[in-house]
Amino acid sequence: xxxxxxxxxxxxxxxxxxxxxxxxxxxxYLQLFNAAKTLKSSARLRSDQFGRxxxxxxxxxxxxxxxxxxxxxxxxxxxxxxxEWYDIESKDVxxxxxxxxxxIPEKLKPNLSRFSFIFFPDEHLLVYEGYYDGKALxxxxxxxxxxxxxxxxxxxxxxxxxFVSHIPEANAIDKMxxxxxxxxxxxxxxxxxxDNLKVTEKRVHDRLRRLNAAQEERVIKAANGQExxxxxxxxxxxxxxxxxxxxxxKRYNEAGKKEELSTKDHPMRRTDYYNPKSESAFEVxxxxxxxxxxxxxxxxx
Numbered sequence: 001x002x003x004x005x006x007x008x009x010x011x012x013x014x015x016x017x018x019x020x021x022x023x024x025x026x027x028x029y030l031q032l033f034n035a036a037k038t039l040k041s042s043a044r045l046r047s048d049q050f051g052r053x054x055x056x057x058x059x060x061x062x063x064x065x066x067x068x069x070x071x072x073x074x075x076x077x078x079x080x081x082x083x084e085w086y087d088i089e090s091k092d093v094x095x096x097x098x099x100x101x102x103x104i105p106e107k108l109k110p111n112l113s114r115f116s117f118i119f120f121p122d123e124h125l126l127v128y129e130g131y132y133d134g135k136a137l138x139x140x141x142x143x144x145x146x147x148x149x150x151x152x153x154x155x156x157x158x159x160x161x162x163f164v165s166h167i168p169e170a171n172a173i174d175k176m177x178x179x180x181x182x183x184x185x186x187x188x189x190x191x192x193x194x195d196n197l198k199v200t201e202k203r204v205h206d207r208l209r210r211l212n213a214a215q216e217e218r219v220i221k222a223a224n225g226q227e228x229x230x231x232x233x234x235x236x237x238x239x240x241x242x243x244x245x246x247x248x249x250k251r252y253n254e255a256g257k258k259e260e261l262s263t264k265d266h267p268m269r270r271t272d273y274y275n276p277k278s279e280s281a282f283e284v285x286x287x288x289x290x291x292x293x294x295x296x297x298x299x300x301x
Contacts, residue, residue, distance in 0.1 A: 009273040012281055013131035014288045015139050016167040016268045016296065017146060018243055019124045020193045021159055022209075026066035026121035032159050033069060033119060036149050042078075043148035050109070051075040051145040059118060059286070066121045068289075070282075073117060073128065073145065075137060076109035113137070116282060118289040124193055125167075125296060127289035130269060132281060139166050139267035161214060163190035165244050170299055172266035173242040176249055177235045179261075183222045184250040185230070187241035190215040200236040215245065227251070239299055268292070 021028065033056055042050040054072035081104055085094035113135035117128035126146070130137050143166040150162040191208040192201045208216060222228045230238075241247050248262040270292070274284045 009275050012272050012284055014270045015128055015130045016292050017126040018165045018167055019126055020163045024193050029121040030066050035155055039152055043145050045141050045144055048078050050078050068118055068120050071117050073115040075113045077111040116285055125293055127292050167268045168242050168263035168266045169268050176261055179251055181251040182228045182249050185220045186248040187218045188245040189241040190244045192244040201240050204240050
């Protein structure tokens with residue numbers, strides 16, 4: 001009897017970030033990322049968890065420039081070797097003579113996990129792997145890593161402030177804006193870069209530029225005992241805020257209970273599976289990156 005063992009499909013997850021600088025050109029974005037990969041320091045994500053940008057290279061060797069780039073995110077643990085150690089055999093604090101035998105070079109970091117990303121400089125859109133090879137990179141960690149890394153003092157001196165926002169699911173913001181009973185709407189918008197002169201993004205961009213503002217926070221409250229009537233213009237500006245910041249609302253649901261909703265609770269996250277015998281994880285990332293770019297581009301007019 002011949003037993004055929006089928007290769008098990010492997011799981012991948014993806015997320016998307018919006019990255020903006022002012023003034024901006026595709027070439028300037030590429031310079032920013034190439035400069036970021038040379039940084040000697042790492043971004044602290046949480047407690048002993050750190051991350052940084054690794055290799056950067058062209059998506060296609062013969063592509064027209066400025067074209068998409070591929071990069072690597074590395075995440076690892078930073079051990080405090082000078083801290084207290086525990087002996088699991090004696091079930092007590094480790095002895096000085098045992099600790100003296102520990103010799104971990106500072107350059108070596110344990111618990112490595114690696115994730116790839118693709119960045120489109122024309123759309124300033126970054127699509128990253130949020131789950132690969134059994135390791136996870138949360139939406140919050142991804143946003144924080146790029147926010148901290150791209151705003152390193154060595155970079156802001158050259159490129160100015162960099163805004164990074166995790167893009168929410170499109171259906172999440174649409175559902176939020178279609179809800180009844182909304183009494184309070186808050187839009188936090190980091191100054192956008194209007195893609196292909198999209199009317200709404202350009203209007204918000206121009207307003208903030210006239211005000212010399214990096215971002216704005218708008219709070220819209222309904223008259224006492226009533227609900228907001230959201231028109232199309234406000235809904236489009238809310239989508240701009242969702243792409244370039246956050247949208248939060250308060251409402252009374254059908255049962256009369258108060259609810260608070262935020263786009264932060266619904267980051268764009270897509271799952272796919274692949275068979276390593278027939279395709280690579282990178283091929284799936286590439287396909288997903290172009291799919292999400294097209295989808296996000298259709299959001300705002």
